Amino acid sequence: MKNLKLKSNTLIIGIGNSGRRDDGLGWAFVNEIQSRMPDDFDYEWRYQLQVEDSELICNYERVIFVDATTEELHSGFSFSKCELAEHYYFSSHAQNPETVVYLAATLYDVQPDAYMMAICGVEWELQEGLSEAAITHLNKAISHFFEVIQDFSSRTG
């Protein structure tokens, strides 16, 4: 069965495009966590979030969105609660995490515990491979993530 069924109560969604340098940070994060903990979480990769992702996240108690950011953050990343918000993009081919959470609550009366991991990127041209700075930020974000999931485990347990 090609990953059609759920195996975890936590979903990690990497957002981005590995063909545009550091925009691949979200996918790189997911790839790394999956390689270390293949059975602990469910994983998804997205170029863009879409409306139907609101239905997907309803199946989970906890959702972590991971994306690159152009912001300059002292720690190289930020990890924060993702609160629902009603935003909308004209093309409708792309939604932001807050809107996906909003749609889940509006359509399905479900609001998973949602978080946003934003990792600082610096290079965005058409090329594969993360910049050195992005790799440093990615490693910091991963380290922090492992601390965070200890906290999740203790709360769940």
Next chain:
Amino acid sequence: MSRKITIDPVTRVEGHGRVTIHLDEYGQVKDSFFHIVEFRGFERFIQGHPYWEAPVLVQRLCGICPVSHHLAAAKAIDQIVGIDPADLSPTATLLRRLMHYAQVFQSHALHFFYLASPDLLFGMDAPVEKRNIVAVAVENRELAIKGITMRKFGQEVIKAVAGKKIHGILAVPGGVHNSLTLEERDYFLDGKEIENVDTMIDWTLEMVSFIHDYHLKNKKLLDEFAYFPSGHLGMVNAEGGMELYHGGLRARDANGKTILNDVNTDDYEQYFAEATAQWSYMKFPYLKHIGRENGWNRVGPIARMNVCDFIPTPLAEEARKAYFAFAGEKMVNGTMFSHWARLIEMLHCAEEMKVLLHDPQLLGNDLERKGIARTKGIGIIEAPRGTLTHHYEVDDKGMITRCNLIVSTTHNNDAMNHAVKWVADHVISRKGTITESMLNQVEVPIRAYDPCLSCATQALGKMPLKAELYDYTGKLIDEKFKA
């Protein structure tokens, strides 16, 4: 009078749809253009790559219709390894068809529910903040949930056969690389974990009924809005029925006269040429024997309805008959009928998926075949937005030396320009300024063709729309922009 329209270099990489409307000294529309100023480059990028990479590389043209590009390229690359469509194994053919019907189903669902439904539910004059899927979700929860579930069904089928919903891989040269397991097949039939294919058929029937009633209530508007005669192009099977994966190319003029008679897709170059315009990167395909002026054709749902003699699934055929009975015409030339036609195609795809899922050969293991290598391959399919052509030529080492893509939206280039002209003439002429409502009315008929500007120009980026209004001196007097 000379007027200069500047193409901003930034938009060449960001992606950009722009409408310009030119007025004469009396405020009457003199001309209008729907410009696509994205850079077209994929045909060049792919040269020098080995042929077997093409079905994977071309998926990167688009995040919405990668399956269509994957399958069109796969059909072409099959020929490079000496395999014509009739030579594929039954299992490979069924799996590719299943993936294709799922793609058309989910793409049409995305368009109808996410893009078109706000116009239909709230009207063309609705305030901007209501013209989106979030507003639909708030005010029409059941409809939104059905739309999401229907799109999900198609995507799950794609994921089952290709491994991923977007940019998955099913086809390999001469076949497919895996088939479905019994468990995966039953996932879509038993309704235990997701809504099953029978529910998809039922819900699509509801939507077909909804759009029928909507046309009934808004008959004059929908019959007349952006109506213009044109040729129509699509694929048909050997009996003249609607065909989405492989068949002959048929075109009919606005009155129903056949102008391209079920020709072999391998011969497309004999019949089609592409014109260019200085004001757009998107080309203008046309039938050579009719000429540039009148040889262009609409493609996609309206066109496919017009060129086929019947639909080879019972519920969709019944819906097709009702559609033509309502229109009261042998050929439907009204732009706004595209939503109805699109829903009938969704019904056809759902019926086809059900048939395929019950076919035991879908689970077979005869997956790949090889023939005598050739240097040219042509793959044409009916993608959600219309006829899609992939043409590759390779050298003796199998490296691609030529790539020609005629993307569905490109065929609709003239149609979208005619639709914009209609709105300019009927809605904007002699008004002086552009209101939000007018701007949306310019967008509505463009949207009806479900254009994929990134595909059509093989560009990167977003699809914002800018509308500009010029007076008779060439001075920009109003503009509206949507990011």
